[in-house]
Amino acid sequence: MKKNPAEETAKGSEKDSFDVSRKDINAAIDRLCEFIGTKIIFCDLREPFIENLYKPSVSQARLESVMEPLDMVLNQLCDVIMEPLRDRVVTGLLQASLDGLLKILKEFFISGGDGLPRGVVENQVARVRQVIRLHGYETREIIEDLRSASELEMQGGRGKLGADTKTLLRILCHRGESRGLSVCQEAIQNPKSGA
Secondary structure (H helix, E strand, C coil): CCCCHHHHHHHHHHHHHHHHHHHHHHHHHHHHHHHHHHHHHHHHCHHHHHHCCCCCCHHHCCCHHHHHHHHHHHHHHHHHCCHHHHHHHHHHHHHHHHHHHHHHHHHHHHHHHCCCCHHHHHHHHHHHHHHHHHHCCCHHHHHHHHHHHHHHHCCCCCCCCCCCHHHHHHHHHHHCCHHHHHHHHHHHHCCCCCC
């Protein structure tokens, strides 16, 4: 039985449309998860997290003062968020928490012009921000980028995420997900392949 070429073309375009829609939906979910984390840290927990972390002084500051409110928020989130989205929302909260800490640390080390030069601090923070940003990607995306970065590194380039293979491997190993760990194991057993 012969298939109608018009039917095959229509099915192919439907599949492409669904793939594009799926990517758009995932991108929207990622932005929403980032927004939730940012709102919680910079609005809901602004006082304990941003404004009071180093009060009354740096020497008396303790991160424990932030842990209780953060733990309460995490428990509330985990109670209302469906299991498939939980890790993505919590990752958004982690990223916002680290951004908040970086903001505080950056200002602390610049110290109103009396500390390190702003350029030195910004350079160090940029390195950390890149790693934080990488944690926001799905394991699948990091694996794909690791494979392309492995090929490009030999020519002096990097993957589309902008990280070197060692950084991508570290992130995969620390995640503890089976797909990522198998790629890490493969890279350790065959270091020339990189992935």
